[in-house]
């Protein structure tokens with residue numbers, strides 16, 4: 001039985017009655033197979049999985065897609081039922097931010113200013129603020145986040161470490177459509193032509209990651225992205241696993257953000273660099 005609740009009082013009662021550890025999957029709803037994989041991974045680990053559904057206004061910029069972000073609560077609850085979720089917490093804005101926007105928020109530090117942070121000022125402060133609130137309100141023992149939002153995952157890990165929040169953070173590999181496109185709630189905004197063009201992101205990352213030196217990785221990915229004129233690249237970056245400069249050898253990450261039409265998409269893959 002999946003319990004659907006909306007208030008912090010109901011949440012407090014639900015987690016107080018949890019039979020064992022509390023495993024949390026945070027989402028903004030419009031659930032797809034990526035979210036469902038997070039939930040399944042959580043279910044493999046814990047009998048009590050709690051899914052939060054909240055489109056957090058604090059992490060959207062004034063010209064971003066907060067208003068048009070898809071809201072599909074009924075279908076989301078159905079998906080959670082099918083995955084054996086114990087509790088769906090779908091709070092109102094007032095429930096999360098009583099009295100309006102908070103005065104005191106998280107500082108995402110220097111990593112938070114790079115890449116997504118440079119393109120979306122304030123995004124990571126808003127994201128970390130709600131994640132910290134939800135970790136505390138749900139009394140999570142373990143929380144699951146997707147690698148699709150690689151910088152987000154890195155920042156959450158860092159926040160939990162730096163603030164000693166005592167929660168285990170588990171990263172889950174990106175789930176893709178059969179043709180390679182990373183699943184995202186925003187994919188539904190793509191027209192058929194844009195959907196085809198958007199494939200350039202995963203293709204560029206995949207073929208870039210087949211290269212083993214930094215220059216070739218970036219040159220390959222840049223060339224493939226340039227072949228699709230309707231893809232407007234925001235950034236393409238090769239970093240180490242903590243979003244620092246790419247190492248000369250060893251594991252790294254190749255990340256991309258681009259606009260396809262009016263839809264902004266992100267993706268990333270693992271790379272392994274070999275010294276020449």
Ligand SMILES: Nc1ncnc2c1ncn2[C@@H]1O[C@H](COP(=O)(O)OP(=O)(O)OP(=O)(O)O)[C@@H](O)[C@H]1O
Nearest residue numbers: 027028029034145146148149174175183184185186
């Ligand atoms: N394709 C995916 N594979 C694995 N995890 C994913 C995927 N898409 C989203 N997630 C994870 O699901 C959680 C909730 O993400 P969110 O609700 O923002 O979905 P989303 O599809 O990323 O939406 P959007 O792309 O519009 O931001 C995050 O931890 C996110 O990284």
Ligand SMILES: CC(C)(CO)[C@@H](O)C(=O)[O-]
Nearest residue numbers: 026027028056127130149
């Ligand atoms: C982690 C999160 C639920 C916080 O609003 C959001 O950033 C997301 O869906 O990735």
Ligand code: BAL
Nearest residue numbers: 028059060123149152
């Ligand atoms: N999936 C990250 C949340 C956002 O784009 O705001």
